[in-house]
Amino acid sequence: MNRVHWLKSSLFTILMLGIYTFVANAVVFAEEDQDRYDQRMALYKKTAALTQIPWYYLAAIDQYERQILEDTNADPIISIQFPDEAWYGPGNLEKKKDVASIDFFQGIGRDGNGDGLADPDDPEDALYTIATQIMEYGPTEEDIRIGIWNVYKRDLAVHTIKNTAKVFRTFQKIHLTDRDFPVSLQHRYSYRSTWGDGRGFGGLRIHEGTDIFADYGTPVKSTTYGVVELKGWNLYGGWRIGIRDIFNIYHYYAHLSSYDKNIQVGQVVKPGDVLGSVGSSGYGPPGTSGKFPPHLHYGMYKDNGHSEWSFDPYPYLKRWERMAKDKK
Numbered sequence: 001m002n003r004v005h006w007l008k009s010s011l012f013t014i015l016m017l018g019i020y021t022f023v024a025n026a027v028v029f030a031e032e033d034q035d036r037y038d039q040r041m042a043l044y045k046k047t048a049a050l051t052q053i054p055w056y057y058l059a060a061i062d063q064y065e066r067q068i069l070e071d072t073n074a075d076p077i078i079s080i081q082f083p084d085e086a087w088y089g090p091g092n093l094e095k096k097k098d099v100a101s102i103d104f105f106q107g108i109g110r111d112g113n114g115d116g117l118a119d120p121d122d123p124e125d126a127l128y129t130i131a132t133q134i135m136e137y138g139p140t141e142e143d144i145r146i147g148i149w150n151v152y153k154r155d156l157a158v159h160t161i162k163n164t165a166k167v168f169r170t171f172q173k174i175h176l177t178d179r180d181f182p183v184s185l186q187h188r189y190s191y192r193s194t195w196g197d198g199r200g201f202g203g204l205r206i207h208e209g210t211d212i213f214a215d216y217g218t219p220v221k222s223t224t225y226g227v228v229e230l231k232g233w234n235l236y237g238g239w240r241i242g243i244r245d246i247f248n249i250y251h252y253y254a255h256l257s258s259y260d261k262n263i264q265v266g267q268v269v270k271p272g273d274v275l276g277s278v279g280s281s282g283y284g285p286p287g288t289s290g291k292f293p294p295h296l297h298y299g300m301y302k303d304n305g306h307s308e309w310s311f312d313p314y315p316y317l318k319r320w321e322r323m324a325k326d327k328k
């Protein structure tokens, strides 16, 4: 073996080891991820059996709270949080966790695992407590919604939790991380980063989204799991669709030429479901079309539990495009 050859084969070995380590790590991460989802699902189902609140509602409440956690690095098993005063009871200044003390101070904290303590950091206690809070209003779907409203006192919270529960129920799982590119890869399209650009029509508004240029009729697909929240005409957006996903992100598809006949408000969708087709509708009264070249305007809005704001979809589109190409 000459020197150059030796060097080449060593480099090859190092490269292969690197790839192997990378793949092995990815597998370990994926398994840890799955463990986390399995643990959560087991807790939801256990609490559902104890309280008659369906597991998908408990999962949806937990999922909603996970998105509004202030510490984004924390990844507790269960993210549901309670104000100390409500949990321990007003006057329980020492934060005594035994059931008798919490009862005495009229705290809402409950013991979900029978260890005699109501601990807000114990996932079973937190889940059992939120379930008993909601159960007070009754067992029907409508009662549960009223119960959720009384916990959060915010319409968008109830709405998002209801939709997320519908998605979890439909797919019978909570690990829903698949994504798709919103325009069919079988058709010609082009896009670039245009978020924040100024635009002429409608006064001082910045461009809150990415424009994907494609021919009339190109299929437009859902990028995520979610529920159709809105469908209809808007002065700027033309024929448009809004979908809220399980991460409380609102996905906005505008300027369509038509809707898929199966798409209705309230419907559950998954990545790749056809929503309609590319057009140039908008910038006028209903039916206005052709004032600009056909394209899909794609926008993303995040809700943090208090307000909603738009963010740049371009990096996500790039990632989903790569995912969709890899799958082919």
Ligand SMILES: [Zn+2]
Residues within 6 Å of the ligand: 207, 209, 210, 211, 296, 297, 298
């Ligand atoms: Zn646009």
